[in-house]
Amino acid sequence: MQWVDEYPRHYQDCVWLDFTFLEGFMRDSLVAAGVPAPDAAVVADVLIESDRRGIDSHGIGRLKPIYIDRIRDGILDPVTRVEVVRDRKTVTVLDGHNGMGHVVAKRAMETTLAKARAHGMGMTAVRNSTHYGIAGYYASMAAKAGMIGITGTNARPSIAPTFGVENMLGTNPLTIGFPTDEDFPFILDCATSVTQRGKIESYARMGKDLVPGWVIDEEGRTRTDTAQVLVDLTLGKAALTPLGGIGEDMAGFKGYGYATVVEVLSAALQDGAYLKLLNGLDGAGNKVPIPIGHFFMAVDIEEFIELDRFKAIAGDILRELRASRKAPGEEHIFTAGEKEHLAWGIRKEKGCPVGAALRKDMETLRKWYDLPYHFPWDA
Structure with a gap:
């Protein structure tokens, strides 16, 4: 496949590092920054999963600037305290108290899955959390459990509403995952911005x-x-710009609308912060915590139909889509989750690509915390 053949060319200036090495480095860096070891393992697992899937925007590249720098700035608590605010038969509300978002989110999806297993469906709303990594990680948890998983999160204001120019909404992913009879689940994980x-x-x-x-x-x-x-x-x-682009001609109002849905479900159900309250700055321009909200939903497929039958139908739909007529010059039609599966097929042999800027971040963390790591690019 041309996509697979051309993939390594995008990383010609990178050093390829073993995933076990990288995960260990992230875990040790987080512990040195004050994150308890079990929580550091969760955060590192979410980040390395992003790198495994080829989602370089949310992997180790975010370790220093998004997590450790915020811990050092005093706007992210390295010790996560998850409080149960409300617990009903199928519903839970959690408060993350500005702790590590990955730890809060994993706890939330585990709670949601347990509710769904007991009652067919479950939902958890979270307030006062922080950035939780790739949303697809949590949808994948549901798919692995034989369920449909849905999650979303608000974020720092970035998107302007259609016909506006002020950044009001976060990139607000609306993420859905479910199992199939193929080697990988269907995971649609994308922002509601372009x-x-x-x-x-x-x-x-x-x-x-x-x-x-x-x-x-x-x-x-x-x-x-x-x-x-x-x-x-x-x-x-x-x-x-919202998904669809500028104005109405390319239907930017659709992305704007979906971003608003995620904002409401990430704030209104849990009495959380929203829009400009997530800017991360006070009136004087000083950095302050970003009290992000999330939501998680799970549906037990076997409440509707035998799981294997669902997987077979879902797989047939995806295969028929990929087998449909292709545009001139196009070799392959992809379905959601396929490129990430293919990326892992390449990366499990080569490792994770580490560019110059990321190498500098890793060297900085090693120096800050006197970590006993040797990098292949060391002189």
């Missing part, structure tokens, strides 16, 4: 300009200056 902040961060690490139409300025004009866009997104001088 792109997400993490991908812009990846472009910044690679020194690449943004694609026109991803970001607009205060006059509604498209921007491509990656590094400054990351600054201006926080300052409110730039905004991401």
